[in-house]
Amino acid sequence: xxxxxxxxxxxxxxxxxxxxxxxxxxxxxxxxxxxxxxxxxxxxxxxxxxxxxxxxxxxxxxxxxxxxxxxxxxxxxxxxxxxxxxxxxxxxxxxxxxxxxxxxxxxxxxxxxxxxxxxxxxxxxxxxxxxxxxxxxxxxxxxxxxxxxxxxxxxxxxxxxxxxxxxxxxxxxxxxxxxxxxxxxxxxxxxxxxxxxxxxxxxxxxxxxxxxxxxxxxxxxxxxxxxxxxxxxxxxxxxxxxxxxxxxxxxxxxxxxxxxxxxxxxxxxxxxxxxxxxxxxxxxxxxxxxxxxxxxxxxxxxxxxxxxxxxxxxxxxxxxxxxxxxxxxxxxxxxxxxxxxxxxxxxxxxxxxxxxxxxxxxxxxxxxxxxxxxxxxxxxxxxxxxxxxxxxxxxxxxxxxxxxxxxxxxxxxxxxxxxxxxxxxxxxxxxxxxxxxxxxxxxxxxxxxxxxxxxxxxxxxxxxxxxxxxxxxxxxxxxxxxxxxxxxxxxxxxxxxxxxxxxxxxxxxxxxxxxxxxxxxxxxxxxxxxxxxxxxxxxxxxxxxxxxxxxxxxxxxx
Amino acid sequence: xxxxxxxxxxxxxxxxxxxxxxxxxxxxxxxxxxxxxxxxxxxxxxxxxxxxxxxxxxxxxxxxxxxxxxxxxxxxxxxxxxxxxxxxxxxxxxxxxxxxx
Numbered sequence: 001x002x003x004x005x006x007x008x009x010x011x012x013x014x015x016x017x018x019x020x021x022x023x024x025x026x027x028x029x030x031x032x033x034x035x036x037x038x039x040x041x042x043x044x045x046x047x048x049x050x051x052x053x054x055x056x057x058x059x060x061x062x063x064x065x066x067x068x069x070x071x072x073x074x075x076x077x078x079x080x081x082x083x084x085x086x087x088x089x090x091x092x093x094x095x096x097x098x099x100x101x102x103x104x105x106x107x108x109x110x111x112x113x114x115x116x117x118x119x120x121x122x123x124x125x126x127x128x129x130x131x132x133x134x135x136x137x138x139x140x141x142x143x144x145x146x147x148x149x150x151x152x153x154x155x156x157x158x159x160x161x162x163x164x165x166x167x168x169x170x171x172x173x174x175x176x177x178x179x180x181x182x183x184x185x186x187x188x189x190x191x192x193x194x195x196x197x198x199x200x201x202x203x204x205x206x207x208x209x210x211x212x213x214x215x216x217x218x219x220x221x222x223x224x225x226x227x228x229x230x231x232x233x234x235x236x237x238x239x240x241x242x243x244x245x246x247x248x249x250x251x252x253x254x255x256x257x258x259x260x261x262x263x264x265x266x267x268x269x270x271x272x273x274x275x276x277x278x279x280x281x282x283x284x285x286x287x288x289x290x291x292x293x294x295x296x297x298x299x300x301x302x303x304x305x306x307x308x309x310x311x312x313x314x315x316x317x318x319x320x321x322x323x324x325x326x327x328x329x330x331x332x333x334x335x336x337x338x339x340x341x342x343x344x345x346x347x348x349x350x351x352x353x354x355x356x357x358x359x360x361x362x363x364x365x366x367x368x369x370x371x372x373x374x375x376x377x378x379x380x381x382x383x384x385x386x387x388x389x390x391x392x393x394x395x396x397x398x399x400x401x402x403x404x405x406x407x408x409x410x411x412x413x414x415x416x417x418x419x420x421x422x423x424x425x426x427x428x429x430x431x432x433x434x435x436x437x438x439x440x441x442x443x444x445x446x447x448x449x450x451x452x453x454x455x456x457x458x459x460x461x462x463x464x465x466x467x468x469x470x471x472x473x474x475x476x477x478x479x480x481x482x483x484x485x486x487x488x489x490x491x492x493x494x495x496x497x498x499x500x501x502x503x504x505x506x507x508x509x510x511x512x513x514x515x516x517x518x519x520x521x522x523x524x525x526x527x528x529x530x531x532x533x534x535x536x537x538x539x540x541x542x543x544x545x546x547x548x549x550x551x552x553x554x555x556x557x558x
Numbered sequence: 559x560x561x562x563x564x565x566x567x568x569x570x571x572x573x574x575x576x577x578x579x580x581x582x583x584x585x586x587x588x589x590x591x592x593x594x595x596x597x598x599x600x601x602x603x604x605x606x607x608x609x610x611x612x613x614x615x616x617x618x619x620x621x622x623x624x625x626x627x628x629x630x631x632x633x634x635x636x637x638x639x640x641x642x643x644x645x646x647x648x649x650x651x652x653x654x655x656x657x658x659x
Contacts, residue, residue, distance in 0.1 A: 073630075117632040121594065124630075189594070415589070423637065425590045430598035534595060534605035537630070 020082060020131060025176055026246045032515045035081040036131055038173045039391070040471075040512060042244040043308035046393035047472045048513045052520035053555060054475030058489050058499045060556045061522065065102025066504075069095065069548035074529005077128040078173065078469070078510035079550070080136070082150065088525065088550055089126045089138050091171070095550075096136075096153060099516050102552060106153035112142040112164070119167045119423055121189040123530035127241065128173035128510070130181065132201050139170035139183055145199060157204035161185060166422045167192050177244040177251050177281035180207060184238025184253060188273075188301075191259045191426030194236035196277075198284050210284035212236035212255045212272050223269040230266040233420045235259030236273040240303040240389060243321070248336055250287055251279045252306040252321050257299045261383070262414035262428040263372060269294040274302045276321070278338060288338035292325050294361060297371055297414065298351060299383035300327040305391045306335075307401070311450060313341050322450050324392055324403055326385030327362070329355055330453045344453035347386030347405055351379060374414045376430070382410035383431055388531065391469035391510060393478065398492055400447045400456055402478045404466035407441050409434050445480065447495065457495035464540070467532040468524075469510035479522060481507025483532060484544055487524050487551065503551050506544045508532060522553045577648050581656075584649030587642055591634075600653050606631065614651045621647065 020036060028034065029041040032050055040046050053061055069075060071092045080087040085105060086097040091112075096105040117124045120141060130137040135147045135156060142164040147156040161183065162168035167190025175182045181199040188194060194212040199205065213234045214220035224231035235258045242253035258266060258273035274293035277286055293300040306321040311332065313320070321335040328349035332342040343355035351371070352362035370377040384406060392403035415428040436442075441460035448455055468481035477498070478490040483506040489499040506528030513522045527548030528540065593599075595606040603609065612620065624643050627633035638646070 113636075114627065115633045115636045117630070118591075118634065118637065418586070418590070421590075425594060427594065428589075430593075432598055432602050534630075537605040538603065538608075 020133065022176075022179060025132065033081070034083070035079065035512050035514050038078055038128060038130070038175065038241040039243060039305065042246065044243040044305045044391070045307055045309065045396070045472075046391060046470060046510070047395050049474040050513050050515065050520050051473065051475040053473065053477065053513070053522060055477065055491055055498060057555055058475070058477060061489070061499055061553050062556045063501065063551055064521070064554045065552050067095075067097055067102050067104060067550045069093065069525070069527065069550065071527060071548040072546040073124040074533060074546065075509050075525035075527030075548040076123065076125040076530050077525060079512055079523050079525070080129050080131050081512070081514045082131055084516060085150070086523065086550070087129045087131065087136050087150070089129050090527070090548055091124045091126050091141050094129060094136065094138055094148060094153070096150070097550065099521065099552070102550075108148055108153045108155070110140050112140060116142050116164050116169070119164055119187065119190055120169050120171070122534065123171075125529050126171050126173075130174040130176050132176040132181070135201065137174045137181055137201065139172055139174060141169055141171065143168045143170045143185070145170070145174065145181070145183055145204065147201070147204060159199060159204040159206065161197055167424075172239050173241045175241045175244065175251065176201065178246070178249060180281045182242065182251065182281060184240070184242070186237045186239040188235030188237040188256045188259045189425060189427055190423060191233035191235065191420050192237070193232055193234060194238055194256065196238045196253055196279065196284065198281065208284035210277070210279060210286070212238060212277070214271065220271040223271040225265070225267060228265065233259060233426065234266065234270060234273065237301070237303060240305065242279070243306050243308050244281070245308055245319070245335060249280065250335065251281050252308070252335065253277050253279060254303040254306060254323065256301040256303045257296050260417050260426045260428045261297070261299050262417050263295060263297040264374075264414070265417050267295065270296065274300050276302060276306055276323070276333070278335070290333055290338045290340065290360065292323075292329070292331060293327050297368070298327070298379065298412070300325070300385065302326065304389045307392065307394045308335060309394055309396065313451065322394070322401065324387045324401065324405070324448070326381070326387065327352070328381045328386040329362070330448065330450065332450055342451050346448055346453040347407060348380045348409070349386070350409075371412060371414060374416075376411050376413040378409055378434060379412040380409040381406065382408045383412065383429075384408060384531070384535070388467060390467045390508070393470035393472040394450070395472040395492060397474060398447070399450070400492075401450055402447055402470040402472055402492070404443060404445055404468060404470065404480060406443045406465050408443070408465075445490065445495065447492070459490070459495045464536060465532060467508040467530060471511040471513060473513060479511040479513070479524070481509065481511065481524055481526070483508060483528060483536070483540065485526065487511070487526070501553070504545075504549060505547045506533070506540065519554055523550060525550055577652070580645045580648040581652055583642070584645035584647070587638065587646055588649050592646070599657055600650075609650050610653060612650060617647060620650070
């Protein structure tokens with residue numbers, strides 16, 4: 001009987017597979033049976049109104065299935081769920097899974113050259129798939145974009161974005177906005193010139209390319225030296241999926257650090273590195289930009305999530321985009337025009353004393369000067385940031401951001417820059433640890449007010465940092481994972497740990513929640529990998545084995 | 559660079575003199591391509607093997623590891639020529655003398 005039910009479910013799914021539309025994507029989150037976009041909704045709030053699993057019931061949350069991904073490189077992806085089928089990616093494969101049973105429906109493996117990882121600075125991984133009109137889309141480590149038939153996994157098209165040997169790679173989850181498939185490149189640590197691409201989802205034809213560094217003669221190029229070609233190898237990756245406001249028809253895409261990290265050869269603001277671009281999805285045209293860190297000398301990548309919400313700012317409702325920037329400040333921008341509404345430090349910052357609200361520019365300190373003078377300098381936050389990519393969640397219920405933040409300074413020094421070599425590192429820095437007082441936290445799990453950056457609660461982490469995204473729910477819970485393997489649920493009001501489950505490897509991925517047949521499920525990938533594994537592999541290797549798998553949980557029936 | 563010159567001056571010998579060019583080349587390759595994982599000047603190797611502890615009598619194993627890769631270390635044979643790998647080896651086995659690790 002169960003088998004028949006599964007079979008008919010699969011048939012149903014197959015019949016419906018062609019039906020997800022732009023409206024479905026726009027309404028993601030309203031139909032809780034599906035998760036169709038990165039961030040669980042175009043606003044990337046990573047919030048679900050679901051409350052079956054709540055502060056009271058969470059003690060009955062148990063695993064209902066686990067599926068091995070047969071991958072030792074690490075799992076970072078956010079699952080997509082459509083009509084009872086879950087789509088999961090990593091650097092090696094794309095897998096379709098029956099959410100009711102945990103059985104694998106199809107798997108497509110990818111074969112990239114064994115030396116591709118030498119142009120991937122920060123984890124051989126993939127952030128997830130996109131889905132639209134019966135196709136599943138993903139990017140590949142060797143800088144291609146692929147479309148599969150959602151039903152069968154059959155490859156429909158594959159397009160090359162760039163040459164991996166020149167330092168280009170793709171790990172980003174694609175975005176579908178206004179009918180265009182959008183991807184952002186990685187590789188600033190190798191001196192690429194970054195870009196965001198728009199593709200035709202049907203054919204894989206490139207519709208537009210927006211370089212994140214304007215060419216000579218284009219507006220913005222004047223912020224690069226005119227007497228050298230630094231702009232051609234100036235970095236500006238775009239490795240995290242943008243958010244989208246369908247009403248304004250604007251995509252908000254964070255842009256990464258300039259290259260090389262040592263800044264001597266590139267005086268000027270270096271647009272559009274360490275900035276946010278508001279783009280028209282049909283054309284890639286820039287509607288506005290805001291630069292968080294002009295002439296970034298610190299690897300203060302601004303790639304990650306720009307969380308969209310409606311906030312009351314000084315008595316007025318504003319449509320905002322928020323970012324817990326790597327540079328230590330929490331920015332709130334008016335997303336219609338890029339106007340800066342708030343910028344408050346949320347962690348220890350010594351390179352800038354604040355952000356000038358008139359000019360929108362950081363006020364750099366003597367620490368910044370010392371770094372620019374190529375002296376070894378105690379630097380907070382470190383190049384890894386006050387927060388890295390591990391995405392925050394925003395709960396409209398509490399009005400708070402929930403984030404895994406980093407508390408780390410380093411002894412940072414610029415070295416003399418050397419000529420660019422295609423496909424080789426282009427950084428020229430030293431970054432050594434500082435002595436750390438016993439018991440000093442290495443990071444926090446915390447709830448942050450978006451406009452004041454004040455902490456509603458703060459849970460110190462003294463063993464290892466957390467590099468997993470947050471998920472906030474209507475059940476008053478915040479889900480996240482630990483590198484030591486625990487999948488945990490916190491009380492959204494207090495930070496108290498209410499529940500935990502030990503998975504088989506470290507968690508550095510993005511939990512999601514959805515419903516199936518009226519039952520709430522919570523899913524997370526386990527499998528240590530990504531930048532933190534690069535950073536702490538030696539410390540973790542005897543404690544946390546690699547090995548990817550998908551864990552899905554639901555309440556134990558009475 | 560100053561450091562190397564001092565180290566070379568202190569430990570001057572015909573063997574090292576012969577290797578000076580190799581040492582410089584190895585240091586540059588290391589700084590650019592290896593230090594992100596193995597740590598600046600081989601200090602603070604966070605995500606990769608501590609090269610200060612690499613046995614100095616295992617030259618062939620070193621060449622093999624660098625060229626073909628192992629676990630999370632990618633193969634470098636497609637980028638580095640055999641003489642580059644030899645230069646890296648010279649740098650690795652002389653690091654103690656240079657930095658006093």
